[in-house]
Amino acid sequence: MTLRQILIHPDPRLKKVCDPVAEVTDEIRKLADDMLATMYEAPGIGLAAPQVGVMKRLFVMDCVKEQDATPEPMVLINPEVSWVSDESNVYEEGCLSIPEQYAEVTRPAEVRMRWLGLDGQSHEEQFDALWATCAQHEFDHLNGKLFIDYLGPMKRKMITRKMEKLKRERAREAGSKDFLS
C-alpha cells in the first residue's frame, strides 16, 4: 500500500469531469487500496480519485466515526445517483483538498446510488445521514465540483485565497527541506 499525495485546491485537476473506469484491473484495485489508506491516514471519511490526481470515476468512503467500531470501507466505481429524497439535510462539510475549512452545505438527506464494486458486480444501496452527505460530496468530485461551489462567491474566494497561501507555504517548506538535505 502506498500513501498518495492529496491535491490541494485550487488545482485544475479538481475541476475536471472524470472518465469512467473501463474495467476493474489490478491497477484499479491498487488505486482503491491506496486511496483508503490515504483517507484513513489523513484522517478523512471520503476520498475521490481526482483528489490524488487520477481522473477516474471512483471514490472511497468510510463514515464509521466511533473509535472502537468496525471500519466499513467502501469503494464505489462509476457511481450513479438513482434517487434522491425530497427532504434535505444540512451538514458542516470539509474536504481533504481544502484543509481546515468547513461550511454548511444543504443536500438531499438520502440518496440511492448504483455502482460497480471491486468484485466486478453491480451494487445499489441507499445512504442516509452522514453517509448520504459524504457519498454526494465524493460524487461531486468526479464531476469537478467542490463543496465550496455551493457557497456564495465571497466565501468561496476567501477560502480559495487561504488555500493559495497554504500551498505557497507548503512549497516553501518543501523547498527549504530539499536545501537542507
Ligand code: NI
Ligand atoms: Ni472533498
